[in-house]
Amino acid sequence: CDVGANVACKPINLYQYAVMASIQSRELLGIENPRVGLMSIGSEAAKGNELVKATRELMKDDPNLQFIGNVESRDLFSGVCDVLICDGFVGNVVLKLMEGMATSVLKAIISEMMTVMPDQMIPLKKAAGSIVSKYDFNEYGGAPLLGVNGICVICHGASNFHGIKNAIHVTLDLAKHHVNKTIVNLLSQCQGTVHG
Numbered sequence: 605c606d607v608g609a610n611v612a613c614k615p616i617n618l619y620q621y622a623v624m625a626s627i628q629s630r631e632l633l634g635i636e637n638p639r640v641g642l643m644s645i646g647s648e649a650a651k652g653n654e655l656v657k658a659t660r661e662l663m664k665d666d667p668n669l670q671f672i673g674n675v676e677s678r679d680l681f682s683g684v685c686d687v688l689i690c691d692g693f694v695g696n697v698v699l700k701l702m703e704g705m706a707t708s709v710l711k712a713i714i715s716e717m718m719t720v721m722p723d724q725m726i727p728l729k730k731a732a733g734s735i736v737s738k739y740d741f742n743e744y745g746g747a748p749l750l751g752v753n754g755i756c757v758i759c760h761g762a763s764n765f766h767g768i769k770n771a772i773h774v775t776l777d778l779a780k781h782h783v784n785k786t787i788v789n790l791l792s793q794c795q796g797t798v799h800g
Contacts, residue, residue: 606692618642632781640663641672643694717729743767757775
């Protein structure tokens, strides 16, 4: 959930991330009841460091969250959850690992494509293009920095015109759906019942 903004989180922060990301998933992505996972080194409840264990205790019985438990990083793309919670240190490492791996895999695919016959190249190029656009950060524009008093969308440093345009659309959607107001209201309701 956090990909670098806060690298020194407390359990209450990760709990708040879960609430905020659930609201964003509902309001912007149209996921009615987003499944929330907590990134850990194992799916068992006893796995994880003290931060993960304490956060799990805050999240497990919250009626505002559809908490599914611990999720391992290998399941990041499996669809097991809609929201995956972690601190900014872990999130940034995962993000940069994915970027590096995607670049390496893409280079390997292009290298292999060069070995096929020209008549086979057209369908391969179409399939590769479809995959690349699905994982291109410019298609998504940027990620909202949730929890600030205002609307802030952070773009990748290498965003092009298309990425900036899409980030503006994300900003407009955040405003149109009153995401910040919904976050403030729900977190203020939870504040009296959750301590971390």
